[in-house]
Amino acid sequence: MSCTTQAPPNCSISAPSVSAPSPKRMRNVVRLTASATSALPRWLLLAICIIYASFGLFGRDPWKNEDAAGFGVMWTMANGSVKDWLLPNLVGKALTGDGPFMYWLGAGFIRLLSPWVDASNASRVVPGLLFCIACAFVWYTAYLLGRRDEAQPFKYAFGGEPEPRDYGRTLADGALLILLACFGLAERGHETTPQLAQFAGTAMLVYGLVRSCDKPIQGALIWGTAIGFVGLSSSPVLVLALLICTLAMTVIVREVRPFYLVVLGVPVAVILIGAWVWPVLHFYPDDGEWWLRQWWRNSFDSFSGSPIQALSYALKNLPLFTWPAWPLAIWTFVSWSGLRRSPHVAVPLSVIGPLLVLVILQSHQSNRLFMLLLPPLSVLATFALPTLKRGAINAIDWFAMLSFTLLATFVWLVWTAGLFGFPAPLARNLARLAPGFQPEFKILSFVCAVAVTVCWFSLARWRLARHPKVLWRSVVLSSAGTTLMWVLLMTLWLPVVNYSRTYRDVAEQIADHLPPDYTCISPVRLGDAQIATFAYFGGMHFAFDEDCDVILRQDTQDYGEPSSISAFEWKLVWEGRRVADRDERFRLYVRIERPVAPVKRPRPKSLHRGSN
Template structure:
């Protein structure tokens, strides 16, 4: 026999026919390796159709990625007042807690009014920052430093979640016969960079990600929960502990319904995805979550049994009432606002779900979906039209969306790039043009529109803001030029312009437009005017139809003392219509001492009434008739 292929590789004899047969066999084996998986014992994988070379997985420099996160997170935190509505309300609870006692820390309240929709974790962090930085940093700026740290922490969890999922065998691209495919580590880093860029490109994160609200702690907790699930794939105990810690963070910063939804759907994922084991999560992770939540519940009931029981009951009831909306009542609001809030993550996530159709039970698809699913259900079940839960969808959407990058066609990538380049360049030019009109009153029509939107505002030139705006604009044009000239093949090329454009817009708004935005969204001027008309010896102020944001800013900027269950001698009332003066009784009457509103808001009108005691008339003795006097 001239050719033996029974065991091991083929051996060729000296015969020409044998050599020809050997070459044909080797060529056949090369073709088999190119168009089939490397191991014939492994089933066909969707990742095998993702064909990439090592040059497509060049990661962003670490310093550049870190600089983008810091710039994005830091701008908008300083140099401004607490804004209406939820930003000021959250700061008010932190400020009350920082200046209060143990009761205020265990039972969060806003100068006596208890907001029982969310847990106390975010308020604890903000109040701690206010106390630690009190001599050096203003209270409002100190509270927002926690916001920036939580945003960066969530970005880190999103990056590591995508990195760990991208290194797994299920997500690996096609392995060529002669090499040249990216290494799993490089491939995972590139996908992680893409996930972070997609997260920073989302429109809804710009304002919501810079507010002092409990949603920031929930946002970081959701990102940590996803990381814990992914980490449990290769390190079950470590991942379970992180998962339990994240569940406790979500519970301490939100409501029981959200915790139960994430818990049930996460455990249900362990049945669908075989790689995730439920036993470590239940043994190691769940006790951590219970201990964290119990560390707040037990001291509250122990030290303040009556008020603590009432607060926790209200927290429980409000949690279920918040998600008691009729099916379909909020669907229209969600369909109208959710796509814009989560752009561009949601179309990429849908494309990833469709592209990886044969592997939807794999961890890199199922893990993000296990968090997206319950959150979408809760969004539809809300009783009120609000975007409070929209931000929690961004971490899992970004991780799922990054797996669409290897499967995008060149036409789709170019369309995304051109849309980002044109839209952000036009909007950025408009921001500069409006700022120029406010500074030099040219173009005149644009300056008149700006004066109409913010009456009474006088723009001022600030050198530092101008330099930052110029720097970020120059960086944008340099990046756009690099993208057009080089035509890079890296995976994150399709989202780098979107994330850079969103960062450009946010930095321009928080530098050039920050004075006018702050002027139109703060109650500082109104608080100072009210404080000037308050009697020096007043006891307390009774608020009527005032929101939490108004009470917080009035108390902070005006030093006002509000009371909700006392007989106060001052009434501060918000009227959208003329309700008339408060009713007077025989002992006193109410006198209007001030009336005004914010110059940027025509609907709100505030009236300040002071109680004036009526003088008691002297008691007159009855006069006897003259006939009775004579008879005596």
């Protein structure tokens, strides 16, 4: 790209076009002045992260589907034995899709905070901490890359270019703002699922690779620890893909030394994963071997699907999930064409590549892996900021300002319609989508929503009035807009969202109709989220390999009555569903003794047949 003579001094330009550019000239792809690298105040950046991470974690029930299932495993561990900690299960149902690391953290906080905080809220402390840890790794990764020589702007003859430290801090601020601006991070980043531990582990892995460029031993140890944490919280296929591709990257990026990664990093990863596998096989050889075999088998089965279906799903959902990181990451790859083998381009790509391959190979259409792309995408995308044209910057700003302002207005209108019945069409639609919901005015939620709305308009006014020249100006409105929307949804809309996504009411109704002396419940067609919520809120005892005297089943269609046993039959004692869900229907059957028909005895013959 090129700048006109009237362009501001911080506009980015390409190096002069020559037939055979020298390595020294290829470094000068950006021209900036020191005024373009003013860093955000640390307190403001920290406040944005804390606000974004904390809202939506507490004051709600476990939500369908994966959020409630993940909490159920944590709650089972916290109230179970050592076997439950080593072999993750949901009230007796083995879950072999992911490792136990995330469940360990959640169960530990449930145990730690149990006297003062209920289990549901205590388990969600972990997502908040892991989210902030991932943000820290993303910031420091971009900071280290921004200080490297190959990423530095053009050095003017009389000075005026930014210092490497200031340039790195500005790029780090931009990377963090890009991460917070990604649409898909809002809900996924607040769930009690193993994907959040994988998300933090991926951010740590990228940081370890970058750190190994200047401190090989320290970077290799961090990289190995990250591989171990990802392995403990995910599946073998994900670990092997990241391990192979990041090691292969060292052939291209000479700054990353493979010797230390192999000699120090790999053993650390093996030790961490082995610290779980060895006790499993030692103390529970039969059950442990079966669990690990299923864990390995399910890992490969989950990535053996049709690429056409998974690719179609990814093309529809991945661009929105990763917006605005992916277009900026592509522009980084284009604008830094002469330095694609440098760490600030090649290292993030070495993590993005295998993750994209796994996304396409998924057996089921899911966005579980989408979140793992965000840390390396954000780091790669921040290096597009110094090379963006003024028109692209203004387009991003105006899109963010208009879209988030309209969305915030809509959230406020729906909240007003639910509380006051005006506007009437919105009130009718809300009543149809959430029948039976009774809105309540909560002063604390209202104050938080007003405060974040005022901050949004103040920031938009500042951006329009001041026209700042700093690099992060093109993404500050996007990150603030996603924070605005998430806070508004988790304050004004939290009651109706919680009402629509919890099974608490159904669990309490079922518990009221259970016999006081029942032995166990056999679940039929119940999902993991339903089992977890019913067990937690209803205190129900489920069994998966026993002959139980109660059946609880979910019927999306009429399957008929359960077949009776010779001496018993099933009696329907309750039938119902969540008010906000018309597709689900639950039926509760209790086993009772089959009534015995009275035996008809022949009438005795009279001894005297009198005849007069």
